[in-house]
Amino acid sequence: MHSLFHYFCSMSIVSSVQKSVTESLAQLFNQPFTEKDFQVNQTKPEFTGDYTVVMFSLVKALRLSPDAIGNQLGEKLITDFPKLYTGYNIIKGFLNLSIADDYWISLLQDNFEQTAYGQQAPNGKKVMVEYASPNTNKPLHLGHLRNIFLGWSVAEIYKANGYEVVKSCIVNDRGIHICKSMLAWQKYANGATPQTTGIKGDHFVGDYYVKFEEDLKAESQVLINKIKLGDLCDFTGPELEKLELLMVALTKLDEVKDEEKITKLHAEIRELARANTSVMAAAKQMLLDWESGKPEVIELWKTMNGWVYEGFDVTYKTIGADFDKTYYESNTYLLGKDIVQQGLEKQVFVKKEDASIWIDLTAEGLDEKIVQRKDGTSVYITQDIGLALQKYEQYKIDESIYVIGNEQNYHMKVLRLICEKLGMPNAKNIYHLSYGMVELTTGKMKSREGTVVDADDIVDEMIATSQKHTEELGKVKDFTADELKDLYKTIGLGAMKFYLLRVDPKKTMVFNPEESIDFHGFTGPFVQYTHARIRSILRKEAANEQLQLTATPLLKLEKNVLVVLEQYPTTLEQACTDHDPSLLANYLFSLAKTFNTFYTEHSIAKAETPEKKQLRLQLAGMTANTLKNGMRLLGIGVPERM
């Protein structure tokens, strides 16, 4: 029986209960059972017991009352598994089981010094996580931070679950947007650089993007004003035709007063006007020059992108983002052409009369999708197919995770489907980690309205706030200047990351500037503080593993902490399969909270007996380790003091 007990200790308590219950049921009723035949839950605090088996689902098959089954099962369990169960009670069809103190104590003794508690051994599988994926025309904003924190954390959670992970980033370094910044720089900069102005490179380039947009807005406004007066002389050909149609539609709608449609028509007219400006024509021309490799354009492009990368690197370093592989669209945008040919041969794609190439996804409930234009140039999705294949060929990855906003749900669905149809290896293991937008309490972030929260600004603000709080509390006056700087950063970034990671990724979330800089309650600093307090005790009192801890029964609050600690490996696994760091964040908060309740009620240093003291020191040590490990997987450091 002793070896059986240790066998149970190697799996989660829920699994142990499931296993023992299926065995007992099979023996009692002479028929096979599986763990799906009944539910195992944690017992609610108002009842006696630790874990609960729900009887109702067994009633029909066994033709017995819930209480009758519960009685037989409970009796059998405590007889057959006396090391696991010490008692049971049945209330209204719920069989509440009390787990033996020895189980929890054994868990503690086996793991309190294990820094790798909850981590899995290497499983030989490789996964790529692509995240961040910025454009090179402006600095990172709050939305990027959610992306980066999520991607980084999911990558680390995969590592902790035994996977080999390649973190990758696809940089959107080419296209009309960067040409806009380049044009404005030529026009306004007078040769200024980030070095001569002292402005961080990505912000520097972003400022010229804004300047371009201002020019564009001014020029298009002139056109719009003329259009309003009925003067369409700036337009010719198909644009003129489209504009005339829009004007007719607008006059009709004016009569019926459909505000929504009127707004939509105005937006279309505005887009036409914007497309018809001289500055836009210059940007398009510059993109053509770039594609044809015009030396001075390439030179400027390289220079300005270089400034942006310098800026990004500073931000990445501050927030702790790192990449094993960076892809550049300027290198990958032609990928996928060969695949289009192969797709044609495999008859996955079809060529239309005008020579454009399509895939028909109507059978899957989607649309027809173009994969190559009639002039032979590729579209967005083509390069994504190409890159997906290249990732596989270079790294032989078993799974490919894309951290991309939920506005691309449709695109990613199409990409995955196409890859599957092309017979690409592991296409079914393409996973779109789709996340919701970050909105402000005042509404959405809109770059045109200047309501975008800049990543560097918000990070600086969080660090400044943590400094202010720390100084007010005055607990670390003996820290050196460097130590203080580290601490402010750890706490400020911890608050920021925890705030963005504690929410289910797929949900749109609201960023509340006041609440996010709160360091109390369900926050990163709360968890950090719990860790720091434990470490403070452990610096004074060392745990002694030699002492036998079985002498005294566990107190309620001691056991509560152990019950939560036991759930860490399961939570870590769940966070991986669900691609969801918020599960970890919620868990860590709950662990810290449970520990704090215990900590306030029972003294560790002045425990009732030497055994109790050792038990509590081990308990505190294991909690601190788990908090530290879990927070690390969220990208958050935990200070020794704060």
Place this chain on the structure above:
RNA sequence: GGACCGGUAGCUCAGUUGGAUAGAGCAUCAGCCUUCUAAGCUGAGGGUCAUUGGUUCGAAUCCAAUCCGGUUCACCA
């Protein structure tokens, strides 16, 4: 209009393959520092789980319909 996602306390969010009287944090109110760090702890108030119907021993959870919000449906990326 089609597809997808969401709607839980004043606010921000949890809620596991359906389980016991739906939970946290913030905010509000009332307590706790001579005692291991009060960035903490304890308690109180606060709910038509968008609405309606269905499935069953049991529904915030599953199904259907409706309402509201978001995203998307480019030979843009």
